[in-house]
Amino acid sequence: MSVRVGIDVGGTFTDLVALDDIGRLTRYKVASTPRAPDEGFLAALRASLADIAPRDIALVAHASTIATNALLGQVHLDVPRVAFITTEGFRDVLEIGRQNRSAIYDLFVERPRPLARREDRLVVRERRAHDGSVLVALDAASVAAAVDAVRERGIRAVAVGLLHADVDGAHERAIRDAFSVLPDVDVSLSSEIDPQYREYERFSTTVVNAALGPIVRTYLDRLARGVRAQGVRAPLFMMRSDGGMAALENASRRPASLIESGPASGVIAAAYVGRALGIGNILSFDMGGTTAKAGAIFAGVPEVSASFEAAGATHSGRSVRGSGYPVRFPFIDLAEVSAGGGTLAWLDAAGVLRVGPLSAGADPGPACYGHGARPTVTDADVVLGRSNPRALLGGSFPIDAARARSAIGAVAAPLGGDVERTAAGIVSLVDAEMAKVLRIVSLERGHDPRDFTLLAFGGAGPLHACSVAADIGVARIIVPPHPGVFSAYGLLAADVRSVAVRSVVGPADAAAWSRVAAVLDGLTSQTDAELASQAVPRNARSFTRQIDLRYAGQSTELPVVRTASLESAVAAFHARHEQRYGFAARDEPVEIVTARVIALGATAKPPLNAVTVSAQREPAAEALIEQRDVFDGEAFRAMPVYARAALRSGDVFDGPGVVEQYDATSYVGRGWHAAVDALQNLVLDATP
Numbered sequence: 223m224s225v226r227v228g229i230d231v232g233g234t235f236t237d238l239v240a241l242d243d244i245g246r247l248t249r250y251k252v253a254s255t256p257r258a259p260d261e262g263f264l265a266a267l268r269a270s271l272a273d274i275a276p277r278d279i280a281l282v283a284h285a286s287t288i289a290t291n292a293l294l295g296q297v298h299l300d301v302p303r304v305a306f307i308t309t310e311g312f313r314d315v316l317e318i319g320r321q322n323r324s325a326i327y328d329l330f331v332e333r334p335r336p337l338a339r340r341e342d343r344l345v346v347r348e349r350r351a352h353d354g355s356v357l358v359a360l361d362a363a364s365v366a367a368a369v370d371a372v373r374e375r376g377i378r379a380v381a382v383g384l385l386h387a388d389v390d391g392a393h394e395r396a397i398r399d400a401f402s403v404l405p406d407v408d409v410s411l412s413s414e415i416d417p418q419y420r421e422y423e424r425f426s427t428t429v430v431n432a433a434l435g436p437i438v439r440t441y442l443d444r445l446a447r448g449v450r451a452q453g454v455r456a457p458l459f460m461m462r463s464d465g466g467m468a469a470l471e472n473a474s475r476r477p478a479s480l481i482e483s484g485p486a487s488g489v490i491a492a493a494y495v496g497r498a499l500g501i502g503n504i505l506s507f508d509m510g511g512t513t514a515k516a517g518a519i520f521a522g523v524p525e526v527s528a529s530f531e532a533a534g535a536t537h538s539g540r541s542v543r544g545s546g547y548p549v550r551f552p553f554i555d556l557a558e559v560s561a562g563g564g565t566l567a568w569l570d571a572a573g574v575l576r577v578g579p580l581s582a583g584a585d586p587g588p589a590c591y592g593h594g595a596r597p598t599v600t601d602a603d604v605v606l607g608r609s610n611p612r613a614l615l616g617g618s619f620p621i622d623a624a625r626a627r628s629a630i631g632a633v634a635a636p637l638g639g640d641v642e643r644t645a646a647g648i649v650s651l652v653d654a655e656m657a658k659v660l661r662i663v664s665l666e667r668g669h670d671p672r673d674f675t676l677l678a679f680g681g682a683g684p685l686h687a688c689s690v691a692a693d694i695g696v697a698r699i700i701v702p703p704h705p706g707v708f709s710a711y712g713l714l715a716a717d718v719r720s721v722a723v724r725s726v727v728g729p730a731d732a733a734a735w736s737r738v739a740a741v742l743d744g745l746t747s748q749t750d751a752e753l754a755s756q757a758v759p760r761n762a763r764s765f766t767r768q769i770d771l772r773y774a775g776q777s778t779e780l781p782v783v784r785t786a787s788l789e790s791a792v793a794a795f796h797a798r799h800e801q802r803y804g805f806a807a808r809d810e811p812v813e814i815v816t817a818r819v820i821a822l823g824a825t826a827k828p829p830l831n832a833v834t835v836s837a838q839r840e841p842a843a844e845a846l847i848e849q850r851d852v853f854d855g856e857a858f859r860a861m862p863v864y865a866r867a868a869l870r871s872g873d874v875f876d877g878p879g880v881v882e883q884y885d886a887t888s889y890v891g892r893g894w895h896a897a898v899d900a901l902q903n904l905v906l907d908a909t910p
Contacts, residue, residue: 223243224242225242229284232510233564234584236263237249237885239704240273241714256583256584267282276452289434289438301433302433304377305371305380306381307384308425337430338429345364346361347360350393352727353389354389368400369404382397384412397411418725419727419815430478438473442473460480461484486553487712488508491708502520504518505675506519506679511564513559514680517557525667533546534547536559560578567598568597568633573637577648578652581598589601589625590629592622598629606852607852614887660690674696677699679708687701691906699894702903714828721749723819728813729811730788730813738784758823769791771791773811784817833900835899837872841873848863849863863879869904881896893909
């Protein structure tokens with residue numbers, strides 16, 4: 223027997239799914255260990271090994287937030303001292319940055335502190351022109367002085383970013399060769415990490431990569447040793463920010479590509495399930511213990527952005543420009559808000575009820591878990607009867623409903639003492655916040671949410687899906703068979719992915735078109751070799767060639783697939799620009815900015831075995847667990863509570879009602895019709 227394992231470390235729980243070669247899936251949930259996430263990872267693996275022989279595991283895939291946590295300053299994850307080596311005269315580019323201000327009207331706003339201190343920003347004498355030609359040869363003495371400075375200061379992480387190295391990185395490679403006398407020093411080159419024009423973004427990406435290198439590599443080494451110590455010899459893969467997988471060794475070479483690793487796998491799983499159902503447009507809605515995340519899948523493909531700001535601030539789910547460290551690596555376009563099951567409810571100075579942004583996390587967790595005392599969204603769901611007031615995880619995780627009620631009562635007292643109404647207010651507030659992030663990835667990206675299906679997952683996503691869907695006008699919701707471990711499941715649906723880019727700035731004319739073709743050929747060979755190094759069979763490799771285009775003088779560009787002719791590529795750019803920004807300047811000259819190859823190594827996907835549904839019927843008697851009083855938005859009413867495991871394809875019922883299972887609870891609101899489809903998905907349709 224062969225088993226593939228996916229492990230997703232969340233803020234509250236660490237989830238593991240194990241899928242064998244005949245399609246049987248088993249789930250495991252253990253408490254996360256936020257200060258040492260590898261401990262939660264290994265605890266989940268140990269739990270699975272009670273049922274699985276180590277020799278039977280063929281693959282271990284992992285999604286992690288270790289890189290994000292390090293940049294956010296998590297305890298025990300100290301970012302190392304970084305040296306930045308650049309062209310003479312350009313040492314302050316990192317600090318000057320762009321003119322973006324994170325708070326426009328704040329006279330005292332401060333930019334994030336550079337990861338490389340000014341005294342550690344070293345310069346070398348050299349200069350290239352914009353076309354890569356050498357104006358000043360690399361001065362060996364200045365390079366030697368930089369090496370000596372790094373040695374004397376005991377620095378172990380070095381980033382190298384030279385002017386116009388995106389066109390020719392020979393000088394950067396020569397500097398790396400000079401550091402061979404310091405074998406303990408890790409060197410990141412901008413010409414390898416981010417070979418694209420715009421010095422500030424290229425330099426920033428390279429410095430972030432260098433800063434994360436020691437942390438990520440130490441974490442991955444601990445994981446690998448822990449996995450091997452348990453007798454598992456299977457290859458280890460990491461989820462990257464762009465939704466692709468990379469072997470551990472490949473991932474450790476580019477740690478900046480892992481910053482948004484954690485949230486990506488859920489969107490990949492949503493796209494996979496959507497394609498199986500023939501649904502092209504999907505809004506993924508992931509509500510876990512700490513945050514809620516939304517992503518858009520358009521025509522079967524997750525929306526991907528070319529860059530982001532790591533460790534930046536957010537406002538109502540939107541990234542605040544100028545508040546973080548620019549990282550130019552593709553990532554699944556997500557909007558995120560602090561709205562999870564553990565999000566805390568509180569009263570502000572004016573006595574107004576608020577929810578978030580702080581979370582109870584895994585420790586102490588919601589009050590109903592038996593340790594915390596402050597009220598959370600999960601406590602509100604327990605008080606309202608939507609979440610089981612006795613136990614979760616199939617009865618193995620006890621719930622203290624009285625403690626939840628007491629915690630809600632503490633904020634209810636100044637509001638008049640109505641615990642139930644206060645709990646309903648908490649749920650309404652958090653639902654409104656989550657509806658905002660769904661609008662961000664749909665309306666604000668030029669898509670009408672009414673054209674989409676909402677796919678709800680995470681431990682709390684199906685519990686709140688009906689409310690947020692109704693708020694944004696979505697009429698259909700899909701709840702997959704295992705929503706609480708869906709992100710871990712997505713790790714087994716992801717392909718191995720490699721991306722290579724190169725600057726090719728110039729007018730979109732015939733000469734540039736030919737030059738781009740040659741560049742793309744080279745990038746294809748590069749990514750093909752990277753897939754081969756990760757044991758991807760040749761017949762499983764595919765390549766997509768893209769170019770980034772913009773109007774002449776424009777400061778941003780949009781990617782389009784490189785077509786057979788320049789004219790069709792430019793036409794596709796105009797159409798994309800109109801869809802994104804509402805207009806297209808078809809008479810304006812167009813420039814080519816970047817050439818890119820996206821290489822995919824297809825992997826074996828989790829089987830989705832459909833059954834024949836001959837007729838719709840009411841759930842069997844054994845599917846009904848109980849009748850429970852649940853608050854439906856107006857009053858407490860007796861509602862049926864069904865066991866998800868006992869529901870069969872073809873079962874239908876009208877809301878309101880509750881569906882419970884090991885890893886999640888679904889609430890079917892009034893005005894929604896529920897049906898179990900041929901793939902065991904719970905499909906909720908708004909009734910007219």
